[in-house]
Amino acid sequence: MPLRAIVATTASKTAAALSRAAGRGDGSVIGGWIGLKIDPDLLAHLSSGRAVALVSGTNGKTTTTRLTAAAVGVLGRVATNSYGANMPTGHTSALAKEGHTPFAVLEVDEHYLAQVINSTRPKVVALLNLSRDQLDRAKEVAMMAQLWRTALAGHPEIRVVANADDPMVVWAAGASPQTTWFSAGQRWHDDSFVCPESGHPIERANGDWWCTGCPLRRPAPQWVVEEDGVIDPRGDWHLVKLQLPGKVNLGNAATALAVAGEFGVRPIEALPRLSRVTSIAGRYAQVDRDGRNIRLLLAKNPASWLEAFDMADQAPTLLSINARDPDGLDTSWLWDVDFSPLRGRPVLITGDRAYDLAVRLQVNQVPFQHVQTFDDALAQVPPGRLEVIANYTAFQDIRAELDRVN
Numbered sequence: 455m456p457l458r459a460i461v462a463t464t465a466s467k468t469a470a471a472l473s474r475a476a477g478r479g480d481g482s483v484i485g486g487w488i489g490l491k492i493d494p495d496l497l498a499h500l501s502s503g504r505a506v507a508l509v510s511g512t513n514g515k516t517t518t519t520r521l522t523a524a525a526v527g528v529l530g531r532v533a534t535n536s537y538g539a540n541m542p543t544g545h546t547s548a549l550a551k552e553g554h555t556p557f558a559v560l561e562v563d564e565h566y567l568a569q570v571i572n573s574t575r576p577k578v579v580a581l582l583n584l585s586r587d588q589l590d591r592a593k594e595v596a597m598m599a600q601l602w603r604t605a606l607a608g609h610p611e612i613r614v615v616a617n618a619d620d621p622m623v624v625w626a627a628g629a630s631p632q633t634t635w636f637s638a639g640q641r642w643h644d645d646s647f648v649c650p651e652s653g654h655p656i657e658r659a660n661g662d663w664w665c666t667g668c669p670l671r672r673p674a675p676q677w678v679v680e681e682d683g684v685i686d687p688r689g690d691w692h693l694v695k696l697q698l699p700g701k702v703n704l705g706n707a708a709t710a711l712a713v714a715g716e717f718g719v720r721p722i723e724a725l726p727r728l729s730r731v732t733s734i735a736g737r738y739a740q741v742d743r744d745g746r747n748i749r750l751l752l753a754k755n756p757a758s759w760l761e762a763f764d765m766a767d768q769a770p771t772l773l774s775i776n777a778r779d780p781d782g783l784d785t786s787w788l789w790d791v792d793f794s795p796l797r798g799r800p801v802l803i804t805g806d807r808a809y810d811l812a813v814r815l816q817v818n819q820v821p822f823q824h825v826q827t828f829d830d831a832l833a834q835v836p837p838g839r840l841e842v843i844a845n846y847t848a849f850q851d852i853r854a855e856l857d858r859v860n
């Protein structure tokens with residue numbers, strides 16, 4: 455590396471370590487920021503000589519990145535931003551901290567994908583899904599798909615691994631000459647009723663979809679979730695044993711196997727590593743307290759709430775909603791979520807914006823009880839499972855109550 459990059463790397467690591475020592479988080483953002491101030495090309499220098507995979511999409515990025523890093527780890531050491539710092543500062547910090555590794559697997563905020571492709575020159579880019587998120591800040595889904603499509607069209611050397619079940623993702627990947635398709639399912643259809651190419655309606659039947667006005671349609675996937683396993687491109691079925699719940703995580707595992715496959719990792723080698731992943735920065739963590747088994751589910755936008763309802767057991771459920779800066783300030787997305795799957799379960803609500811949730815649940819005819827604190831919620835439910843579904847800062851608040859469970 456050039457001298458400036460070496461100095462920047464050292465400064466980045468030192469700043470991150472000082473920030474950690476001061477108890478101000480994991481230091482990855484400040485470390486990366488200082489490194490990039492000293493050398494704006496630092497991320498490119500740090501990526502050079504590594505085989506890089508990028509993982510992007512609205513939902514499932516953090517989990518899929520963790521599973522993919524585990525799978526690629528079959529081949530050697532992997533640098534990864536495992537705690538969700540998914541902008542260039544976080545990538546820079548993650549690579550600086552790990553020192554030289556042959557591989558890197560990086561979660562990328564969907565808005566930064568084009569920039570991070572240019573800096574890191576990845577071997578593989580995985581595209582998971584696109585749906586509405588943070589209404590006051592995020593781009594509209596069709597605009598995001600267009601940005602991805604343009605970015606990838608400019609890099610025909612990249613292998614794109616993409617979700618065949620999401621029409622917006624298929625269109626975004628459609629200009630790339632090297633594509634591997636996986637089928638991870640798509641429970642949320644409300645952001646892909648209209649073809650991004652022609653504006654015609656998209657029809658769906660039996661897991662298939664097609665545009666009624668142009669040739670855009672679901673491509674045949676090479677990696678497919680089937681039952682509790684995954685079919686690989688040779689047609690062999692592999693049982694996937696995960697400690698993470700839900701069909702959505704089976705899809706995330708299929709994605710990880712597909713990306714690792716592009717690095718030459720076989721499913722039979724990767725699967726034991728996937729089965730050892732328990733929770734990711736508190737997501738899916740289970741904590742026993744006062745006879746209650748508390749499980750934490752993070753849900754940030756309508757599509758991820760649908761997945762959370764699918765994962766949660768028929769048990770008392772605490773919902774917590776905040777609208778602080780990292781959550782987005784606009785809670786009107788609550789009206790896009792159908793809460794009716796919660797009918798029949800005891801439902802408790804809390805958080806800064808519990809009253810927004812209360813109005814929504816009332817209209818959705820879901821009975822609920824409002825509690826002021828997490829301890830109040832615990833006191834209200836009998837011994838046994840308590841499911842907690844919360845958006846970002848609400849999740850972090852509850853995680854702090856549980857001593858920052860990982």
Ligand SMILES: [Zn+2]
Binds near residue numbers: 649667669670
């Ligand atoms: Zn069309």
